Amino acid sequence: GQNIDQPTEMTATEGAIVQINCTYQTSGFNGLFWYQQHAGEAPTFLSYNVLDGLEEKGRFSSFLSRSKGYSYLLLKELQMKDSASYLCAVILNYGQNFVFGPGTRLSVLP
């Protein structure tokens, strides 16, 4: 079976930096996505990693280590609007199957 783990909840302060971890054990790997989902809304794309290393996009960065089955999403200069769930997803089978982790609910406090 497929297994993707993330912490259930995290809390951080406005202006701070937070790292959300994701570990995966899957039969096949064609890349890893991070999505942001505000309550009651559909997920929106944040980042994509297929090779080892760090991908930076503004305040958000994502890291991947395929040998360790590990990724993290780094959020810098946190804002109140960053309070949301963050979903880690692995692509299997040439992109025909996306498997999502349980999501991490991040609360940003003033």
Added chain:
Amino acid sequence: SQTIHQWPATLVQPVGSPLSLECTVEGTSNPNLYWYRQAAGRGLQLLFYSVGIGQISSEVPQNLSASRPQDRQFILSSKKLLLSDSGFYLCAWSVGTMINTGELFFGEGSRLTVL
């Protein structure tokens, strides 16, 4: 540009009643199509995915079914709803190539409450 729409946005149905959720994609051809369900406070559970007309893969055995009558239309159905079918249903699409590095694009979601 590509767009995805699903409807209805919200529905309340009694146990044992039928269900039909519809999703259409515009601006692309031969997309991969997906139905996900998200229970309250839970992650996304893949229900069905399709790589072409009439081609449906089921990930979780249940009382739901999916159909793809046209290239850009994906329908989720049930003959008799259960209480456990309540949740937030999301349709999504991705680029339909064998080496897929494209992201998953989601519809607005349909919130189903079964009473």
